Amino acid sequence: MDREFFLKNGYIIAPAERIDVLEQLRDQIFEKAKKMVDYNGEDATQFFNQFHHYELTGTQLNDRRFELYNDISKNLNAGELIYQAYEDLLTNLVGPDILVQKGTNLVIQQPGDSNTSPVHRDSPLNSPFEVVGWVPLVDIYATKGMYVLNLAKTDKALELLSDLDSGYEQFQKYTEKEGTRLEMKFGEALFFWPGLVHGIPLNQEEETRWSLNIRYKGLFSPVGSKGLGEFFQILRLSPLAQVALEHEKEECSK
Ligand SMILES: O=C(O)CCC(=O)C(=O)O
Numbered sequence: 730m731d732r733e734f735f736l737k738n739g740y741i742i743a744p745a746e747r748i749d750v751l752e753q754l755r756d757q758i759f760e761k762a763k764k765m766v767d768y769n770g771e772d773a774t775q776f777f778n779q780f781h782h783y784e785l786t787g788t789q790l791n792d793r794r795f796e797l798y799n800d801i802s803k804n805l806n807a808g809e810l811i812y813q814a815y816e817d818l819l820t821n822l823v824g825p826d827i828l829v830q831k832g833t834n835l836v837i838q839q840p841g842d843s844n845t846s847p848v849h850r851d852s853p854l855n856s857p858f859e860v861v862g863w864v865p866l867v868d869i870y871a872t873k874g875m876y877v878l879n880l881a882k883t884d885k886a887l888e889l890l891s892d893l894d895s896g897y898e899q900f901q902k903y904t905e906k907e908g909t910r911l912e913m914k915f916g917e918a919l920f921f922w923p924g925l926v927h928g929i930p931l932n933q934e935e936e937t938r939w940s941l942n943i944r945y946k947g948l949f950s951p952v953g954s955k956g957l958g959e960f961f962q963i964l965r966l967s968p969l970a971q972v973a974l975e976h977e978k979e980e981c982s983k
Pocket residue numbers: 836838846851861863875927929940942943
Protein backbone atom coordinates (compact mmCIF):
# COMPACT_ATOMS: atom_id res chain seq x y z
CA MET A 730 0.00 0.00 0.00
CA ASP A 731 1.18 3.53 -0.77
CA ARG A 732 1.33 4.79 2.80
CA GLU A 733 2.67 8.21 1.82
CA PHE A 734 -0.21 8.79 -0.57
CA PHE A 735 -2.78 7.89 2.08
CA LEU A 736 -1.10 10.06 4.72
CA LYS A 737 -1.10 13.03 2.36
CA ASN A 738 -4.55 12.62 0.86
CA GLY A 739 -6.65 10.63 3.30
CA TYR A 740 -7.72 8.21 0.61
CA ILE A 741 -6.33 5.60 -1.71
CA ILE A 742 -7.56 3.83 -4.83
CA ALA A 743 -6.31 0.28 -5.11
CA PRO A 744 -6.73 -2.66 -7.49
CA ALA A 745 -8.15 -5.86 -6.00
CA GLU A 746 -5.55 -8.27 -4.67
CA ARG A 747 -8.00 -11.03 -5.50
CA ILE A 748 -10.12 -9.99 -8.48
CA ASP A 749 -11.71 -13.47 -8.54
CA VAL A 750 -13.37 -12.82 -5.17
CA LEU A 751 -14.74 -9.48 -6.34
CA GLU A 752 -15.99 -11.00 -9.60
CA GLN A 753 -17.71 -13.72 -7.61
CA LEU A 754 -19.47 -11.08 -5.48
CA ARG A 755 -20.47 -9.04 -8.55
CA ASP A 756 -21.80 -12.11 -10.33
CA GLN A 757 -23.82 -13.22 -7.31
CA ILE A 758 -25.36 -9.75 -7.02
CA PHE A 759 -26.13 -9.91 -10.74
CA GLU A 760 -27.86 -13.30 -10.36
CA LYS A 761 -30.11 -11.88 -7.62
CA ALA A 762 -30.74 -8.58 -9.42
CA LYS A 763 -31.66 -10.06 -12.78
CA LYS A 764 -34.47 -12.09 -11.20
CA MET A 765 -36.07 -8.81 -10.11
CA VAL A 766 -36.58 -7.71 -13.69
CA ASP A 767 -37.03 -9.59 -16.91
CA TYR A 768 -33.41 -10.20 -17.95
CA ASN A 769 -32.16 -13.52 -19.22
CA GLY A 770 -28.70 -12.54 -20.47
CA GLU A 771 -25.35 -13.40 -18.91
CA ASP A 772 -23.54 -10.07 -19.05
CA ALA A 773 -23.36 -8.50 -15.59
CA THR A 774 -21.63 -5.32 -16.76
CA GLN A 775 -24.14 -4.67 -19.52
CA PHE A 776 -27.04 -5.40 -17.17
CA PHE A 777 -25.82 -2.97 -14.50
CA ASN A 778 -24.85 -0.22 -16.94
CA GLN A 779 -28.11 -0.40 -18.86
CA PHE A 780 -30.37 -0.90 -15.84
CA HIS A 781 -32.18 2.44 -16.35
CA HIS A 782 -33.92 0.99 -19.40
CA TYR A 783 -36.22 -0.87 -16.98
CA GLU A 784 -37.46 2.57 -15.89
CA LEU A 785 -37.75 1.66 -12.23
CA THR A 786 -38.02 4.71 -9.97
CA GLY A 787 -39.36 5.73 -6.57
CA THR A 788 -40.66 2.99 -4.29
CA GLN A 789 -40.41 0.33 -7.00
CA LEU A 790 -36.68 0.87 -7.22
CA ASN A 791 -36.25 1.36 -3.48
CA ASP A 792 -38.03 -1.88 -2.58
CA ARG A 793 -35.82 -3.86 -4.94
CA ARG A 794 -32.68 -2.12 -3.76
CA PHE A 795 -33.60 -2.89 -0.15
CA GLU A 796 -34.20 -6.56 -0.92
CA LEU A 797 -30.80 -6.68 -2.62
CA TYR A 798 -29.17 -4.87 0.32
CA ASN A 799 -30.43 -7.59 2.66
CA ASP A 800 -29.28 -10.36 0.37
CA ILE A 801 -25.85 -8.81 -0.20
CA SER A 802 -25.27 -8.20 3.51
CA LYS A 803 -26.62 -11.45 4.95
CA ASN A 804 -26.54 -14.20 2.33
CA LEU A 805 -23.63 -13.10 0.15
CA ASN A 806 -21.53 -11.95 3.11
CA ALA A 807 -20.18 -8.99 1.17
CA GLY A 808 -18.21 -7.57 4.12
CA GLU A 809 -16.10 -10.74 4.25
CA LEU A 810 -15.64 -10.94 0.47
CA ILE A 811 -14.61 -7.30 0.08
CA TYR A 812 -12.13 -7.83 2.91
CA GLN A 813 -10.69 -10.88 1.14
CA ALA A 814 -10.37 -8.94 -2.11
CA TYR A 815 -8.31 -6.15 -0.43
CA GLU A 816 -6.95 -8.03 2.57
CA ASP A 817 -3.34 -6.75 2.71
CA LEU A 818 -4.40 -3.17 2.21
CA LEU A 819 -7.17 -3.32 4.83
CA THR A 820 -5.01 -5.07 7.40
CA ASN A 821 -2.35 -2.43 6.81
CA LEU A 822 -4.84 0.37 7.30
CA VAL A 823 -6.89 -0.98 10.17
CA GLY A 824 -4.73 -3.53 12.02
CA PRO A 825 -5.30 -7.20 12.81
CA ASP A 826 -8.40 -6.84 15.05
CA ILE A 827 -11.07 -5.78 12.62
CA LEU A 828 -14.74 -4.91 12.82
CA VAL A 829 -16.90 -4.77 9.73
CA GLN A 830 -20.14 -2.90 9.15
CA LYS A 831 -23.00 -5.40 9.30
CA GLY A 832 -24.85 -4.03 6.29
CA THR A 833 -23.24 -3.40 2.91
CA ASN A 834 -24.90 -0.43 1.21
CA LEU A 835 -25.83 -0.65 -2.45
CA VAL A 836 -26.22 2.51 -4.53
CA ILE A 837 -27.92 2.41 -7.94
CA GLN A 838 -27.41 5.83 -9.53
CA GLN A 839 -29.32 6.12 -12.78
CA PRO A 840 -28.70 8.84 -15.38
CA GLY A 841 -30.54 12.05 -14.54
CA ASP A 842 -31.60 10.88 -11.08
CA SER A 843 -31.38 13.98 -8.87
CA ASN A 844 -31.80 11.92 -5.71
CA THR A 845 -28.09 11.85 -4.78
CA SER A 846 -26.12 12.14 -1.54
CA PRO A 847 -25.44 15.85 -0.91
CA VAL A 848 -21.89 17.05 -0.21
CA HIS A 849 -21.05 15.67 3.24
CA ARG A 850 -18.58 13.93 5.55
CA ASP A 851 -19.37 10.62 7.25
CA SER A 852 -17.39 11.60 10.36
CA PRO A 853 -18.07 13.22 12.83
CA LEU A 854 -21.13 11.14 13.61
CA ASN A 855 -19.28 8.05 12.42
CA SER A 856 -15.97 7.39 14.19
CA PRO A 857 -12.88 8.94 12.55
CA PHE A 858 -11.21 5.56 13.12
CA GLU A 859 -13.28 3.90 10.41
CA VAL A 860 -12.25 3.50 6.80
CA VAL A 861 -14.94 3.65 4.11
CA GLY A 862 -14.61 1.13 1.30
CA TRP A 863 -16.34 2.37 -1.85
CA VAL A 864 -16.49 -0.48 -4.34
CA PRO A 865 -17.98 0.07 -7.81
CA LEU A 866 -19.45 -2.91 -9.65
CA VAL A 867 -18.97 -1.12 -13.01
CA ASP A 868 -16.37 1.25 -14.48
CA ILE A 869 -16.59 4.80 -13.09
CA TYR A 870 -15.79 8.01 -14.99
CA ALA A 871 -16.92 11.64 -15.37
CA THR A 872 -20.26 12.15 -13.59
CA LYS A 873 -20.98 8.46 -13.07
CA GLY A 874 -19.02 8.35 -9.80
CA MET A 875 -18.22 10.55 -6.88
CA TYR A 876 -15.97 13.50 -6.08
CA VAL A 877 -13.70 13.56 -3.05
CA LEU A 878 -11.66 16.30 -1.41
CA ASN A 879 -8.26 15.33 -0.05
CA LEU A 880 -7.21 16.26 3.49
CA ALA A 881 -5.94 19.77 2.70
CA LYS A 882 -8.96 20.64 0.55
CA THR A 883 -11.30 19.22 3.18
CA ASP A 884 -9.82 21.69 5.68
CA LYS A 885 -10.35 24.53 3.24
CA ALA A 886 -13.96 23.47 2.54
CA LEU A 887 -14.71 23.33 6.27
CA GLU A 888 -13.36 26.85 6.65
CA LEU A 889 -15.83 28.00 4.01
CA LEU A 890 -18.64 26.13 5.77
CA SER A 891 -17.98 27.97 9.00
CA ASP A 892 -19.27 31.23 7.46
CA LEU A 893 -22.84 31.22 8.74
CA ASP A 894 -24.28 33.38 5.95
CA SER A 895 -23.17 31.78 2.71
CA GLY A 896 -21.36 28.78 4.22
CA TYR A 897 -23.08 25.77 2.73
CA GLU A 898 -23.36 27.24 -0.75
CA GLN A 899 -19.65 28.14 -0.87
CA PHE A 900 -18.74 24.76 0.59
CA GLN A 901 -20.77 22.94 -2.06
CA LYS A 902 -19.40 25.04 -4.93
CA TYR A 903 -15.82 24.57 -3.75
CA THR A 904 -16.27 20.81 -3.44
CA GLU A 905 -17.77 20.47 -6.90
CA LYS A 906 -14.98 22.55 -8.41
CA GLU A 907 -11.99 21.21 -6.46
CA GLY A 908 -13.06 17.63 -5.78
CA THR A 909 -11.24 14.78 -7.51
CA ARG A 910 -13.66 13.08 -9.87
CA LEU A 911 -13.12 9.36 -9.54
CA GLU A 912 -11.94 7.43 -12.58
CA MET A 913 -11.97 3.75 -11.68
CA LYS A 914 -12.14 0.42 -13.44
CA PHE A 915 -14.18 -2.42 -12.00
CA GLY A 916 -11.79 -4.16 -9.62
CA GLU A 917 -10.49 -0.94 -8.14
CA ALA A 918 -11.84 0.30 -4.82
CA LEU A 919 -11.57 3.61 -3.03
CA PHE A 920 -10.70 3.54 0.68
CA PHE A 921 -11.13 6.86 2.46
CA TRP A 922 -10.98 8.47 5.87
CA PRO A 923 -14.60 9.29 6.75
CA GLY A 924 -13.73 12.89 7.67
CA LEU A 925 -13.12 13.71 3.98
CA VAL A 926 -15.71 15.84 2.23
CA HIS A 927 -17.34 14.00 -0.67
CA GLY A 928 -20.39 14.31 -2.87
CA ILE A 929 -22.23 12.80 -5.78
CA PRO A 930 -22.74 14.66 -9.08
CA LEU A 931 -25.87 14.32 -11.16
CA ASN A 932 -25.14 11.31 -13.37
CA GLN A 933 -25.03 12.76 -16.91
CA GLU A 934 -23.61 9.66 -18.56
CA GLU A 935 -25.65 7.07 -20.40
CA GLU A 936 -24.87 4.37 -17.88
CA THR A 937 -26.16 3.50 -14.42
CA ARG A 938 -23.70 3.30 -11.53
CA TRP A 939 -23.90 0.30 -9.22
CA SER A 940 -21.59 0.57 -6.24
CA LEU A 941 -21.22 -0.81 -2.73
CA ASN A 942 -20.01 1.03 0.33
CA ILE A 943 -18.96 -0.48 3.64
CA ARG A 944 -16.91 0.48 6.70
CA TYR A 945 -14.10 -1.27 8.59
CA LYS A 946 -12.49 -0.25 11.88
CA GLY A 947 -10.16 -1.55 14.58
CA LEU A 948 -11.83 -3.39 17.45
CA PHE A 949 -9.94 -1.30 19.98
CA SER A 950 -10.50 2.07 18.34
CA PRO A 951 -12.95 4.70 19.61
CA VAL A 952 -16.56 4.28 18.45
CA GLY A 953 -18.73 6.97 16.88
CA SER A 954 -22.48 7.08 17.09
CA LYS A 955 -22.61 3.59 15.57
CA GLY A 956 -20.94 0.98 17.72
CA LEU A 957 -20.23 -2.73 17.97
CA GLY A 958 -23.38 -4.82 18.15
CA GLU A 959 -25.84 -2.61 16.38
CA PHE A 960 -23.74 -1.50 13.42
CA PHE A 961 -20.46 -3.47 13.46
CA GLN A 962 -19.44 -7.05 14.03
CA ILE A 963 -16.10 -8.80 14.55
CA LEU A 964 -14.44 -9.82 11.28
CA ARG A 965 -10.90 -10.88 12.33
CA LEU A 966 -9.07 -11.26 15.64
CA SER A 967 -5.37 -11.40 16.42
CA PRO A 968 -4.45 -14.55 18.40
CA LEU A 969 -3.88 -12.41 21.47
CA ALA A 970 -7.26 -10.69 21.27
CA GLN A 971 -8.97 -14.05 20.71
CA VAL A 972 -7.43 -15.54 23.86
CA ALA A 973 -8.14 -12.40 25.84
CA LEU A 974 -11.77 -12.21 24.77
CA GLU A 975 -12.41 -15.89 25.46
CA HIS A 976 -10.76 -15.58 28.85
CA GLU A 977 -12.85 -12.52 29.67
CA LYS A 978 -15.99 -14.45 28.80
CA GLU A 979 -14.96 -17.20 31.22
CA GLU A 980 -14.19 -14.70 33.94
CA CYS A 981 -17.63 -13.16 33.50
CA SER A 982 -19.44 -16.48 33.73
CA LYS A 983 -17.67 -17.53 36.98
O1 LIG B 1 -22.08 6.17 -3.49
C1 LIG B 1 -22.82 7.06 -3.08
O2 LIG B 1 -23.73 7.54 -3.78
C2 LIG B 1 -22.65 7.63 -1.69
C3 LIG B 1 -21.39 7.16 -1.07
C4 LIG B 1 -21.05 7.78 0.26
O3 LIG B 1 -21.39 8.87 0.58
C5 LIG B 1 -20.25 6.96 1.17
O4 LIG B 1 -19.95 5.79 0.84
O5 LIG B 1 -19.92 7.44 2.27
